[in-house]
Amino acid sequence: MLRKILNNKIRLALFLLLVGLLVLIRAFEDQLFYDPFLDFFKNDFTNLPLPVYDSLLLFGGLLFRYGLNSIISLGIIYVLFKEIEMVKFASILYIVFFLILIIIFFAILFINVEHHYLTLFYVRRFLIQPIFVLLFVPGFFYQKQN
Template structure:
């Protein structure tokens, strides 16, 4: 598969452009998104109380960031596989995982009362980083080979 990508320079340029946009999202996260947990998790968060936040603003900030990462990740999947059905399936998976993760995120904040900050850290990490594309690309490649 890597040989196919390297032989097709337009697809390689598209792939690199989309990955570059994912990098830019990460580089400008402080400017683009409302997330008081950015600074919180850069410190020794195990001993700190949760930061003050506005729930609706935090929800929409996470939704906006997850949506941007999802759109770019779906673009990467399409560029790599040129399969619309695969992209539709990935979209359903992204939607399902977003619902599961956002409910878990706010459940941990409100009902665990800061006693499990590590779980909050990892749930939030899956919401704000394009981790699913790293999981989906090898899985879809394997599925396509079968």
Template sequence: MQNKIIRYVGIFVALFLIVCIRFFEDKLFYDPFLQFFKSDYQNKSLPNFESFKLLLNLFLRYFVNSLLSISIIYLLFQNKMHVKIASSLYFILFVMLIMVFSYLIFGSDKPDYLLLFYLRRFLIQPVLLLLLIPAFYFQKKAE
């Protein structure tokens, strides 16, 4: 019983931290695209940004969200194989997304803003967690 309470508290803390990251994103991370995508961005050019600082902050945010998400997965399922799968997926997805994101902002004269918006959203939000929890749950039920 005590182990279950500790697990639930851990899940709650990790979810709370994810919400805090979202709530304080403008104070915690450098991201000039936050305001850009809140405005009528379709007719504007990309905002000025510091390349290294932007990529570093995207990586940091993705890394922190990934750690919290993997912690939630572990606490929910207590299965090391799920953690390995999730970690691999997070790594592979980051590499793919950051490459496409980088190409759009550095290598394209007029990037597709909608694609850029969703790529960035996937990098800064723990969207994969919402996909992995049901997948691991149904896998567990099938066993």
């Protein structure tokens, strides 16, 4: 009984640590990542031109941030479910979603149509925020229940 309580405390502590890491990534996003769109989307961007950006640095910054969020999110999935198969499946999904989203993101940038700023905003949001873990955890929980 004591071991089960201790294991749950350790799992809870690991879960809180991983969530705290996600919060730290968000808190220090200005210092950690190259993203000229951070300030652009904080303002009324509907009438502004796109900021000047370096495509290679932007790709690297997005890849780095998405990778960090994904690794921490995979840790959360493992801590919650203790099933390596779920982590493997989620890893594949993270890779596939990154490829799809990054292609869409840069396609919108290169087309540079002002009417697609909102689409660019939401695609970028999926790339820089750990939104997928919020979708995967309930989905995996439901799958495990059935």
